[in-house]
Structure formats: structure tokens, C-alpha cells
Amino acid sequence: MEHPNRPEPILTLSGVHTHIGQYHILQGVDLAVPRGGLSVLLGRNGAGKTTTLRTIMGLWRASGGTIRFDGQDITRLDTPDIARAGIAYVPESMAVFSNLTVRENLLLAARDGLLEPSRVDWICGFFPALKKFWNYPAGNLSGGQKQMVAIARAIVEPKKLLLVDEPTKGLAPAIVQSLMAAFRELKDTDTTILLVEQNFNFVRTLGDLVNVMDDGRVVHAGPMRTLAEDDALQTRLLGLSLDSHQ
Ligand SMILES: Nc1ncnc2c1ncn2[C@@H]1O[C@H](COP(=O)(O)OP(=O)(O)OP(=O)(O)O)[C@@H](O)[C@H]1O
Numbered sequence: 001m002e003h004p005n006r007p008e009p010i011l012t013l014s015g016v017h018t019h020i021g022q023y024h025i026l027q028g029v030d031l032a033v034p035r036g037g038l039s040v041l042l043g044r045n046g047a048g049k050t051t052t053l054r055t056i057m058g059l060w061r062a063s064g065g066t067i068r069f070d071g072q073d074i075t076r077l078d079t080p081d082i083a084r085a086g087i088a089y090v091p092e093s094m095a096v097f098s099n100l101t102v103r104e105n106l107l108l109a110a111r112d113g114l115l116e117p118s119r120v121d122w123i124c125g126f127f128p129a130l131k132k133f134w135n136y137p138a139g140n141l142s143g144g145q146k147q148m149v150a151i152a153r154a155i156v157e158p159k160k161l162l163l164v165d166e167p168t169k170g171l172a173p174a175i176v177q178s179l180m181a182a183f184r185e186l187k188d189t190d191t192t193i194l195l196v197e198q199n200f201n202f203v204r205t206l207g208d209l210v211n212v213m214d215d216g217r218v219v220h221a222g223p224m225r226t227l228a229e230d231d232a233l234q235t236r237l238l239g240l241s242l243d244s245h246q
Helices: 048-057 077-086 102-109 117-126 128-132 144-156 172-184 224-227 232-241
Strands: 011-020 023-033 036-042 062-069 087-090 161-165 191-197 207-214 217-223
Touching: 011 048, 023 048, 023 062, 023 207, 023 217, 036 048, 048 062, 048 087, 048 161, 048 191, 062 102, 077 087, 077 232, 087 144, 102 144, 102 172, 117 128, 117 172, 117 224, 128 144, 191 232, 207 224, 207 232, 217 224, 217 232
Parallel strands: 036 191, 036 207, 087 161, 161 191
Antiparallel strands: 011 023, 011 062, 207 217
């Protein structure tokens, strides 16, 4: 229910169910992402985080419940229409063309095949490495730099909401630091970010709000600060699976 003085969240999932084949994966997900800032989706392996992002994008079809984005019911829309409504998705397997240069990767993601120079400058402000390797094949870049190309591709056209799945997976700590700096810059723009992560240290200072999933449902939602300062709550909600990623 909406509070009269509180703006509607940019994204709301209400009682969302998703079946994959015979498996009932999402079992009534309730999730609200307020406009602006960075929300985090945490949870053990297999909790349903990736399935939630894919269901938002229409890559899996919700079998029940509703998904509202920016005042519109998007539950039954096809993926291209959901993207056009203003949601970008960076999947876990970085969406990068290895044989193409960084510039060509971005060019392919631009709607009219044209790169807006001021937009490119804005993006390279977050990811200076992209400027440096602008004309290099993306396949030659490090894992972290490829992740930056994947995120840059997602935001080459202005988007209202950016969904990013585990950007730090498999990255060296130094690269994670530069990715964190980039997210810090990005979250101060008017793009709302929903970040799936296993690396609690990466998101504990970055996140404004946190949602924790378990067994296909959101079992906790609140300010990140509350969770970050409460060791007992972390242990209860996140168990050992996250500690092993720190
Ligand atoms: N294509 C699929 N076919 C069958 N089951 C699937 C498929 N994709 C995911 N699942 C199952 O759905 C459940 C949720 O998976 P999901 O990838 O959403 O979890 P996750 O929280 O993102 O986990 P991780 O952190 O390990 O990526 C898991 O039990 C997984 O085995």
C-alpha cells in the first residue's frame, strides 16, 4: 500500500512466482526499489536472485503476481519492450563481444548505431580504463575491465533502472576496488541501481537498502546500515555462504 506522502517505488514486485519447467523457483517475491540510489539483493547460492532479475526482464515469465515499473504494469511485456521502458540488465556472464573493440561494443549497444560524445565522456568518467583501451579488442581486457564494458553497454543509452548481477564475481581485490569507485559515482546520478551480490564487503558501504532472499522469497528488507551493523542479523540472514566470499 502506498503512503500518501511517499513516492511510488520505481520498481515493485508483488507476490511474484516463477516456474522453470517443473520447478517452482520464485515463491511470492515482494520487492520494492525506491527511485534513486542503490538497492542490493543478497542471499545464499540458489536463493533466486538471478531468477528475480531475469523475471523482471521478462526472460522468465512470471507465473503469478505483478511487476510494476515506473507507473506501468510490465508483468506481461516482452523483453525488448521492458528494455525500451528504461531497464538495463547486466547478466553475470559479461555481455561483451571479445573480437570487437571497446568502441564497437558500445556502438552496437547504441540505439541508432551512433555514440553521443557527451554520453561517452560521462561513461568514461566512471570507467577511465575504457578510454585507455578504446580501440583494443574487448577480449584482451581484464575481467574487471570487461565488466566495465558490460556495464557501459547497458548505460550507453539513458536508462532509469540498471540491474547488475554479481559484478565482482571472480575479480581480484584491486579490480573490485575500482569497480566500487565506479558504482559510487554511478549511484550519485539519477540512474537507480539494483545490484545482486554475494560479496558483502563490496555492498555494505555502497548499498542504501538491502533485500535478502531465501528459498525464492524476500525474507528481509531494510536499510543497509542496519544489517551492516548487526552481526547477529547477518549470521541469521546470510549464514556462512557470504562469509566465505569476504
Ligand atoms: N534453467 C534452470 N533450470 C532449472 N532450475 C534452475 C534454472 N535456473 C535456475 N534454477 C534453479 O533456481 C534456483 C534459483 O537459482 P538462481 O540462479 O536464481 O539463484 P541465485 O540466488 O542467483 O544463486 P547464485 O548466487 O548461485 O547465482 C536454484 O535452485 C537453481 O538451481
